[in-house]
Amino acid sequence: MDKKRLIEKTNKYIFPSYKRFPVVIAEGKGCTVWDVNGKEYLDFVSGIAVNNLGHRHPAVLKAIREQTQKLLHCSNLYYSLPQIELAELLIKNSFASRVFFCNSGAEANEAAIKIARKYAKDQGKPDKFKIITMINSFHGRTLATITATGQKIFQKGFEPLPRGFCYVPFNNLPAVEAAINDHTVAVMVEPIQGEGGVNCPSDTYLKGLRKICDRHDLLLIFDEVQVGMGRTGRLFCYQHYQVEPDIMTLAKALGGGLPIGAMLANEKLKDTLSPGSHASTFGGNPLAMAAGKAVVNTLLHDGVLQHCRKMGEYFKGRLTELEEQYSFIKEVRGKGLILGMELSSNGTETVNQCMERGFLINCTMDRILRFMPPLIITEKAVDSLVNALSIIFRNREKKK
Numbered sequence: 114m115d116k117k118r119l120i121e122k123t124n125k126y127i128f129p130s131y132k133r134f135p136v137v138i139a140e141g142k143g144c145t146v147w148d149v150n151g152k153e154y155l156d157f158v159s160g161i162a163v164n165n166l167g168h169r170h171p172a173v174l175k176a177i178r179e180q181t182q183k184l185l186h187c188s189n190l191y192y193s194l195p196q197i198e199l200a201e202l203l204i205k206n207s208f209a210s211r212v213f214f215c216n217s218g219a220e221a222n223e224a225a226i227k228i229a230r231k232y233a234k235d236q237g238k239p240d241k242f243k244i245i246t247m248i249n250s251f252h253g254r255t256l257a258t259i260t261a262t263g264q265k266i267f268q269k270g271f272e273p274l275p276r277g278f279c280y281v282p283f284n285n286l287p288a289v290e291a292a293i294n295d296h297t298v299a300v301m302v303e304p305i306q307g308e309g310g311v312n313c314p315s316d317t318y319l320k321g322l323r324k325i326c327d328r329h330d331l332l333l334i335f336d337e338v339q340v341g342m343g344r345t346g347r348l349f350c351y352q353h354y355q356v357e358p359d360i361m362t363l364a365k366a367l368g369g370g371l372p373i374g375a376m377l378a379n380e381k382l383k384d385t386l387s388p389g390s391h392a393s394t395f396g397g398n399p400l401a402m403a404a405g406k407a408v409v410n411t412l413l414h415d416g417v418l419q420h421c422r423k424m425g426e427y428f429k430g431r432l433t434e435l436e437e438q439y440s441f442i443k444e445v446r447g448k449g450l451i452l453g454m455e456l457s458s459n460g461t462e463t464v465n466q467c468m469e470r471g472f473l474i475n476c477t478m479d480r481i482l483r484f485m486p487p488l489i490i491t492e493k494a495v496d497s498l499v500n501a502l503s504i505i506f507r508n509r510e511k512k513k
């Protein structure tokens with residue numbers, strides 16, 4: 114079927130809830146994808162921080178292939194090996210002592226919100242249910258998670274929203290202190306805001322949040338759905354900041370391309386979910402778990418994290434060279450291989466021009482170009498994108 118027909122059929126049969134580029138992706142390998150016409154693109158989006166090991170990483174394919182020979186699904190009415198193995202791997206390499214598996218980031222955040230509320234109830238504090246979240250955060254698209262999300266644009270039209278959330282500016286500790294009252298149970302934050310524009314915490318922010326939570330007996334929730342799984346050069350983003358949350362959510366890259374989500378919690382929450390209190394049919398699905406295990410092992414043992422840190426520095430340096438040349442670039446920021454370039458005007462034209470030249474990049478909050486290549490990206494690939502950007506920007510200056 115040709116591209117035009119495919120796009121027409123998509124528009125005919127699928128709700129138009131996504132703003133899509135007119136490209137039909139047919140194949141991917143490593144850092145490259147091909148569309149149905151065979152046009153090649155270097156991928157600096159990674160399925161929005163999903164393909165952290167690149168497309169069809171051999172270790173992930175092997176794990177999936179082997180699991181398909183054994184078991185695709187069984188209910189959580191029973192125990193199953195891949196689930197136990199991935200849980201152990203995550204727990205041995207994080208602050209956590211328990212994990213709940215689900216299928217997406219929103220679902221992991223729902224579980225985090227539920228466990229925070231339940232914890233307070235179990236402590237005999239039924240009036241504590243309010244969660245402080247950050248302006249420009251993004252936590253998902255279910256009713257509770259759009260409400261947790263500190264951006265009105267995602268909430269509009271879906272009212273009435275559930276109660277129990279309030280918003281404060283990111284990187285502002287006094288605002289958190291001021292928002293706390295007798296109903297507050299938790300503070301929920303992305304260690305680096307992804308959708309909100311690649312906003313990084315100050316050196317003291319996350320530690321400051323920990324101190325506030327300890328002082329007021331609140332739970333600290335880190336949403337690492339986008340920045341976890343090696344994206345910043347450590348397995349988890351919080352590991353850069355000498356601070357541990359009580360709850361952390363993961364999804365996206367954990368499944369190596371398969372749908373997955375996980376909510377991890379520390380020792381004090383370990384008895385909060387009792388049999389029947391929370392569940393998911395596909396949570397802990399053997400195929401997704403097998404892929405997840407391959408992802409974590411590859412990140413930990415194949416030098417991917419070191420490579421990510423090195424390439425992150427290199428890439429940021431090259432983007433900063435552009436910032437020094439063009440006044441319409443306001444800032445380059447980020448950590449590891451989640452990098453943002455803030456422009457003074459809308460970035461869509463740049464995204465389209467990159468696409469014409471064979472590069473997938475993304476733009477968030479209208480003006481922030483976001484670069485999230487697979488963590489296995491090479492210097493050569495970074496150079497080729499930076500060269501393309503520099504031609505695009507030079508032509509733009511000429512036009513003026």
Ligand SMILES: Cc1ncc(COP(=O)(O)O)c(C=O)c1O
Nearest residue numbers: 217218219251252253338339364
């Ligand atoms: C930080 C963060 N949390 C949650 C989500 C929601 O994840 P999902 O789309 O898998 O529900 C996203 C998705 O972009 C995200 O970036």
